[in-house]
Amino acid sequence: MLRQRPKSRSKKTKREPEVDLPAYMDLDYWHGNLPNEDTANLLKEEDQYLLRKDLVDPGAAPTAATAPDVILLWARSGQQVVSALVKEVPSGFRVGDRKFDTVTALVDYYQIRKIPIDITEDIEVTLGNPVRRKAWELRHKMITIQKELGSGSYGTVYLAQLTYPRQKPITVAAKMLSDMDHDSSLALWKEARVMQEYDHPNITKFYGVCNDAMPYYLVMEFISSGSVDNFLKANPKTSTYKRTKIAMEAAAGLDYLHSRLCIHRDIAARNLLIDKVAKVADFGLTRKTRNYKIDPEKPMNLRWISPEVYETAVVNKATDVYAFGITLYELYVVPYEIPYAQWDADEVNEKVVEGNYRLSPPREAPKEIAGLMRECLLEAKMRPSFRMIHIFLAAQLKKMEAEGLADEGKKKFKLW
Structure with missing residues (x-):
């Protein structure tokens, strides 16, 4: 135990x-x-x-x-x-x-x-050769839990030490699901199955799963500065250059996922982590497919979900791009606030899903970023790909650097 x-x-x-x-x-x-x-x-x-x-x-x-x-x-x-x-x-x-x-x-x-x-x-x-444990199949004795980092409906995340034989301990985040019944166990493995396939500097590193005994842990890279939404709340003076760098790095990670036929399904500032670079995190809803059928009657992230999903009951690359457009609002609004902060859920549903209202870019966003955000919120077939978004944001960063804006940001922001 x-x-x-x-x-x-x-x-x-x-x-x-x-x-x-x-x-x-x-x-x-x-x-x-x-x-x-x-x-x-x-x-x-x-x-x-x-x-x-x-x-x-x-x-x-x-x-x-x-x-x-x-x-x-x-x-x-x-x-x-x-x-x-x-x-x-x-x-x-x-x-x-x-x-x-x-x-x-x-x-x-x-x-x-x-x-x-x-x-x-x-x-x-007849028994031939055994299949040995894979590197991502971790043993409980390799994990030492230190303290709780946060919890929610999904369970609890702990700061922990992962120790491989004859190696120095690695600081990690260990995600333990609450109420680990059969369905929860399958959900944990779906997330692990997705994460073990990916290796990218803008994707949270996956170490493995401890599944010999309860509780089961999903062990991931520990990102010291936490989620982007909390970071922006605590650092309202973050430069436009740094905000754009976060957006570009997130787009790079999401482009990587999409290139491998993977849709994230839960893009939001809370699911971006930040340290020296921004990283896409939380793969609990991610699926490896071009199109994924969902039940629109079940709870969804209303403020980030593309409105057409309520009619088509399908999520895909285009719905990820829409969610990224909403995330751009989060990245640039000062002080930080959730999208449609002035409306409750019923009003968001009435005006956005049923009324076809589209979120306006925050006044702090450069006009180029505002234009990108509007493109992400267009009809599904007209939205850009993450490859295009990544290239565009990288170009914006180079432009800011040429104008001397990057140096100003570096002085104010120690993580880069």
Whole structure:
């Protein structure tokens, strides 16, 4: 079990694993609570196999203290990915009628002797090579939780230390979902599945997932200065050059995502993080697809969502661009405020979704940026791509540098 230590204890170890995990969880082919989709993706070759957790009750995930009594031995047999139950019994483990003292002994018996395991009356599998844990499959003992950074409906984010064997600890952010039921677990893995594919200086770095026992953590790069919206609230005198640099770097990250057929679906200043550079964050709603069907009756980020979504029930690259246009408003308005701050949700729906009102650029935005914002809010087919947006904003930065505006910004803003 992972539990909060009393505040009087050392600040460096406020939360850490305190219960020994079963020995089989140390096997390098043990993959924890891995969803079926990810299991199939890992098993690429004939007779490859792995061990993973199975939940007897999909809605009730076990804790470290109550390890599951059912383990699944998954293997590839031709075009199929099949599984055999490894039942934990008193003083051992069982597959079919055979009992073994340890999981290791069980696997070695079938792998070394090449004895087929009966899956069904028609299917049997022989164990070939194991699929080792990937670099992003982290163990709980590698994580030391230090303090809470923030929380919301999604769960809680902690400042933590990630320690790889024989390496110095890395400061990270560990995201723990609240109420980790079956659906929440799948949501966590969807986010992890997206993030592990991307590597870009303007995308938050993904380290991996701790999924051997509850609570599960999504471990990401720690960005010391936090979200852009909070930064702008605290720094209202941020120069136009720096605001444009944030916009350009965000556009670079989003262009990278779109080039890989990925739509973010939740672009807003709160989901941009800032340190030496701006980075796109929060991939909880991200999908790898050109078009994604949604239920418009479910709650959405009304102030950032493109109005046509309520009619088409589809989000795509164009709806991301619309959200970026709204985000440009956030980046330039002084003092910072949310879009349509003077209206409640009902008024936003009435005037924007039903009445076709479009947000006006803030008076502080340069005319070129104001023009870009208006283009992002046009009808879907007329909106620019993030490649065009990135190129345009990069050109604006060079223009400001030529006019000497960059040096002024650098003196006032220490993060760059």
